[in-house]
Amino acid sequence: MADDIGSWLQAAGLGQYVDAFVENAVDLDLLPHLTNEDLKDLGIAKVGDRRKLLLAIERLRPTPDTGPEFDPVGAEGGAAVPQRAVEAERRQLTVLFCDLVGSTELSRRLDPEDLRDVMGRYQDVVAGAVTRFGGHVAKYLGDGVLAYFGWPQAHEDQAERAVHAGLAAVRGVGDLAVGAHAALSARAGIATGQVVVGDLVGESGRDVEAVIGETPNLAARLQQLAEPGHVVVGEATRQLIGRTFEAADLGGHDLKGFDAAVRAWRITGETAVDSRFEAAHDAALTRMIGREEEMSRLLESWQSAIDDRGRMLLLSGEAGIGKSRLVEALCGAVQEQRHFRLRFQCSPLHANSAFHPIIQRLERAAGLVLGDDNDDKLDKLEALLRSSVGEVDATTPLFAALLSIPAEARYGALDLAPQKRRELTIEALVSQTLSLARIRPILFILEDTHWIDPSTAAFLEALVPRIAGAAVFILVTCRPEFDFPWAGHRHQSSLTLDRLNREQCSQIVAAVAGPDLSEDVIGRIVDRADGVPLYLEELTRTVIATDGGSAGGDGEIPNTLHASLTARLDRLGEAKDLARIGAVIGRSFPLGLIAKVAKLPLDTATRILDALVASGVVIRHGAAAEATYTFRHALIQDVAYDSLLRSRRRDVHARLADVLLQDFPDWVETGPETVAHHFSLAALPDRAVEYWLRAGQRAGERSAHVEAVAHLEAGLAQLEQLPPAASKDEMEFSLRIALGASLLTAEGWSAPKVAENYERAQELSVSGDDVRKLFIALRGLANVFFLNGKVKDTRRLVDRLEVMALEQDDTGMCLEAFRAAGMCALFMGDFGAALENLQRANAMYERVRHHALAFVYGTDPAVVGLSGAAWANWFLGDPEEAGNSCDAALELAIDLDHPFSLTYAQSLAASLHQFRRQPEAVLVHAEAAIANATEHDYPYWRGWAGIMRGWALGVLGNPSEGIDVLRRGFEIYEGTGAKQIGPYVQTMLAELYGLAGLPEKGIDALNEAFGPGNTTDVCFFEAEALRIHGELLRQSDSGDGLDYFTRAMDLARGQGARALELRAALSAAAAARQNGDAAAARTFVEDIHRRFDSALIVQETANTTELLAALGMRQE
Missing domain, CATH: 3.30.70.1230 (Nucleotide cyclase, GGDEF domain)
Known part of the structure; x- marks a missing residue:
């Protein structure tokens, strides 16, 4: 020792003090801890010498250990050290x-x-x-x-x-x-x-x-x-x-x-201080304390599941309150019982990645590893499914597609529309779960549901109602802010975790620390933890790690959660940098990936990660090269990530994205949004945009439109960071066209964001020479005008579309142009022109070629064309052909398995039967449309179909309920920004007011619909509105209504709307007869029989038997 300390003192020019240091047992290890007072005690009287010693000692103290820099090139073999x-x-x-x-x-x-x-x-x-x-x-x-x-x-x-x-x-x-x-x-x-x-x-x-x-x-x-x-x-x-x-x-x-x-x-x-803090900390498994009642609730639900009485429990609470700890305790309590455990983990990075928790679990359960070829993967997947599903050949292709495993060579092409595949996948997942439950009870755990993706949510929504008689216990954890959407089932319950009392807190500290801490220190820890178990555990660990608790931990107890976690990171040594790289990857990271990103051999990375496991920072799942590591708590990950300089973060994100592309292409194929996310955080917008577009398109093809919108909007945000360039405009146009299709599906055609998107797409397309791009942009913009009831403005755009389509001699463009022209004519009341244009469009339609247009414009063109033709045929007086077209539209939409097109067809079918005054049929189609629109989140059609349902309920004998339901549907419809069918809706509402004995309110509704406040050009139902106005006048004894009936007949005749003309003529005949003018009434009816087709008369006179009998006539 003397030689060591002597050499150091001699080097500092202070060799005269060697004896003093040796006599007082001061060695090199103690030097960094010496103070000025200590030097005085050693007999060093001169201030200058003490100053020299303090400066030399300062240089001995360790510089901040922020972790290693990993040298990608080590010794001569290239090994990284x-x-x-x-x-x-x-x-x-x-x-x-x-x-x-x-x-x-x-x-x-x-x-x-x-x-x-x-x-x-x-x-x-x-x-x-x-x-x-x-x-x-x-x-x-x-x-x-x-x-x-x-x-x-x-x-x-x-x-x-x-x-x-x-x-x-x-x-x-x-x-x-x-x-x-x-x-x-x-x-x-x-x-x-x-x-x-x-x-x-x-x-x-x-x-x-x-x-x-x-x-x-x-x-x-x-x-x-x-x-x-x-x-x-x-x-x-x-x-x-x-x-x-x-x-x-x-x-x-x-x-x-x-x-x-x-x-x-x-x-x-x-003065005295009683500090408080609100945060969270990583939790290690300690003895369960203070959750006996909550544990009992979980075990009761589990027992019910064992008895084939399925249960679902929502476990909620703030971060760090012990949700995950309680889940672990349940798993431990039932581990000796024969059961299957299905555990799924949601992720904030994958809240818009369809089926992410399910994909992750399937890959682990099947034992898929990097290096498996497609046959190996399929073999493993089949082995997994063989024990749980009856029809492996039917299920394996669906799960293979979910996992992005090519299976065509073994099973043939999976020739399914995206939405159909999604539905079958969900059904297969549900069936597999229920099949397993017939073998053994299932403990189904879904954690951190506040980050759930919509597709996994759809799976859970499908599963929950079907577990009532199955041996399944679904345990869902979430934070309090999560709005739980699956409540309401009889077998569902909830449990909120509260903070612990003081005695329970003291027991947790003792359980973590053992006998090493004094009562005083335990009391101080309890005071600062404020009843949160995670705080208690982390505060205690920090005290022990700092001084073993021997000095009471004074000053070493973290005052804030951030400082506590930073202190833990500082003690990790060389593992700190690897922990921070892991934090960039995410909450969980596989060994192979982090080793590649850090440029470390697997054995070196494993050794460092073992240190992280030993420190309690991460948990290891699996063994050897296939191990995956998870931060014990998201807050540890956050602190590790935040400690990195932005420049360093960007470097790691960029490196990570490149590694994913080069070494993990299957992952990129399954979730391109992950690469996009990392390129975005790497401040490489030019590379991020490409993968956000790919992610949005992939989600749209799967009918995961909410996710698609999120991905595409993220791409646009990245695009804003790029300098002006032609390539930037090209990419923005591609993003906006993909976004338009998903936006109109997710939010409704007339939502403001849809209009803004297509207006920008038009600006981009005008600046180039690609006519097809301009056509797509104008077509999208035309949809916006159309749904806002600006049919004349729409028609002007459609005229341009027709010219462009004909000049390009493009069948798909012509089909869309004629379809749009037909729908404009339909809503403007030009039914003949409407039918002509729609029939031209329908004649051009080739399913194989043109169904893809649904992914550009949102709806299959033939479904729209046939539905519109059904309307036009009815107005023109051909109810039989109207029914044929309607049925054809529904059949095609069902066969295509395109949810938005099907909801469109169902909603327009409900309206057709409303025209025909067939409320039972209206209910059938409206309720089917509402179910689809609710499942897929189509607010526009949910509102439309709700309106139709309200009318049907009112006509079937409950006008008050019908009015309420109709008005709620109209609120939903208007909430999307749409105005198109406002006058039509007010006409139906007026009729229901009449049925409710409130004709004056009905008249007010019509005056509002067709008064100065009406900003639409829509007039397809105006003749019927005039007729109902006349009927309400008769009902209120305010007039005979003949003037309104005559105006209705004249308007309908001018539109070619024979069905509405006939209906108005019948009302006129009834009014004439009520006025005592039987001759005029007979003249109206004779004119009807002379001018109108017998099938139309039968349809419209079904409720006029009394009138005909009074006139001495019979119904033909």
Whole structure:
């Protein structure tokens, strides 16, 4: 030892003190812990020598261990070896700046050698105070001392430590005297904030202790506000110290370098403090304490499931409250019982990745590993399914598609529309679960459901109603803010976890720490944990890790969760950087992936990750090369991720994306949004956009339109970061066309976002020479005008579309143009032109070629054309052909298995039967449409079909209920921004008011619909509105209505709407007869028989038998 310490002292030029160090058993290990007072005790009287020793000792203290930089090229074999290096990082830092007051005056009064001695004594006092309270002296700046609290080692109470050190420093300096005439005086400023600290490189060289950020400058400005002998703190520091110190508010001050006034406080003394914090921490498995009642609830539900009485339980609570711990306890409690455990983990990175938790579990359950060829994967998948499903040949292709495993060679092409495949996949998943339940009871766990993707939600929604008689217990965990959508089933219940009481908290601390902590320390931990189990465990672990609890852990108990987790990261050594790379990857990361990203051999990565497992930071699943690691808590991942500099984060995200593309192509094929996410965070928008587009298109093809919109909008956000270029416009157009199709499906044709999207697409297409692009943009914009009831504006756009389509001689474009022209004519009441154009469009339709247009415009063109033709035929007086067209539209939509087209056909079918006054049929189609629209989240059609359902209920004998249901449907419809069928809806509402005995309200509804407030050009039902207006006048004894009936007949005749003309003529005949003019009534009826087709008459006179009998006529 003497040689070691002697060599060190000789190198420092202080060899004369070797004997003193050896006699007092001071070795190299103790050197970093020596203080100025210790050196005095060793007999080192000269201030200069003590100062030299303190500076030399400071250099011995470890530089901040921010983890290794991984050298991709190691020794001659290319093996990577972790190298310890200082790396700049982000962290919260409390900075103390202490200044010697009057140093300029001292320099004038004192000899330079005496001044040197005074400055050394001053610096010794300040450095001693900083070191004593766990701080780090960063720099001596003339008469100033800059110190950090929170770097290189984080402390939970670092703000308090800084204030203690500041007070001790100014007191200690005040005790120093300059000769016999004057005492020294110091003042200090303290500030807290986020900084970048570590190895910074400039023109003058490297500075491993430099700090970038406003915090050091703020601390220096605050000390200028302090009176001699006082300490002033900033607002962030004041909040952190709470009531630990008494402080006088100095108000706001304009400080140089700060735009806004800075509030400051002068520390006036110490007081007791009872700090609180709200955060979460990683949880290790400890003995379950304080959850006996909750555990009993879970076991009761499990027992019900064993008895074939399926149960579902929602377990909710704040982060860190113990949801996952309770789940683990349940798993342990039932592990000896014969059962299957199905566990699914939702992820915030994959909230828009269809079936992500299911895919992850299937891959693990089947044992799929990197390097398996397609046959190996299929063999493993078949083996998995063989034990749980009856029809392996039918199920395997669906699951193979879900896992992106090509299976055509073995099973043939899976020739299914995306939505049909999605439905069959969900059904297969449900069937597999229920089949397993017939073998053994199932414990089905879905964690972190607040991050669930819509497709997995659809699976759960399908499964929940079917477990009532099955041996299945579904346990779902979520945070309180999650709006649980599956409530309402008799076999569903919920359980919210509350915080623990003081006795339970003390038991948790004792369980984690064993007998090592005193009652006093346990009590302090309990005070700060505030009943959250995760806080209790992490606070206790930090105390033990810091000093083993032997000193009571004073000052080492983290004051905030962020500081506690930072402290744990600081102790990881070389594993810290790998933990941060894992944090970039996500909550979970496989060994193979993190090793590739870190450029480490598998054995080296495994060794480092084993250290992370041992530290309790991560959990390992699986073994050897196939191991996957998961952060014990999302908050550990967050802190590790946030500690990285943005530049470093970007580098790791970029590296990760490249590794995924190069080494994990199957993952990219399954979830291109993952690569897009990492390229986005790597600040590589040009590369991110491509994969956001691919992800959006893939989701749209699967009818996962909510996810598609999220992906495509993320792509547009990335695109905004690119400079103007033709290629940028090309990519934006592609994104907007894909977005338009999914937006109109997810939010409704007339939603404002749809209009904005297509208007921008039009701008982009006009700037180029691609006519097809302009056509698509104008067609989308025409849809927006159309759904807003601006049919004339729509028609002007459609005229352009027709010209463009004919000039291009493009069948698909012509089909769309004629379809649009037909629908415009239909809603403008030109039924002949409508039928002509729709028939032209329908004649061009070739299913194989043209169904793809549904993914561009949202709806299959033939479904629209046939549905529109059904309407036109009915108005024109051909009810039989109307029915044929309607049936054909429904059959085609069902066969295509395109949910949006089917909902369209069902909704228009409901309206056709409403025209025909067939309420029973209206109900059938409306309720089917509502079911589809609700399942797939089509608010436009949910509103439309709800309107139809309300009318049917009212006509069938319950007008009050019908009015309420209709109005709710209309609210939903208008909520999408649509206005198109407003007058039509008000006409139906008016009729129901009449049935309810409220004709005046019905008249008001019609006046509102067709008055000055009507901004639409829609008039297909105006003749019927006039007729109903007349009927309401008759009902209210306000007139005979003949004028309205005559106007209705004239308008219908001009439109070619023979069905409406006939209906108005019948009303006119009834009115004439009521007026006592039987001759006029007979004239109306005879004219009807002479001019109208017998089938139409039979349809429309079904309810006029009384009228005909009164006129001495019979119904033909």
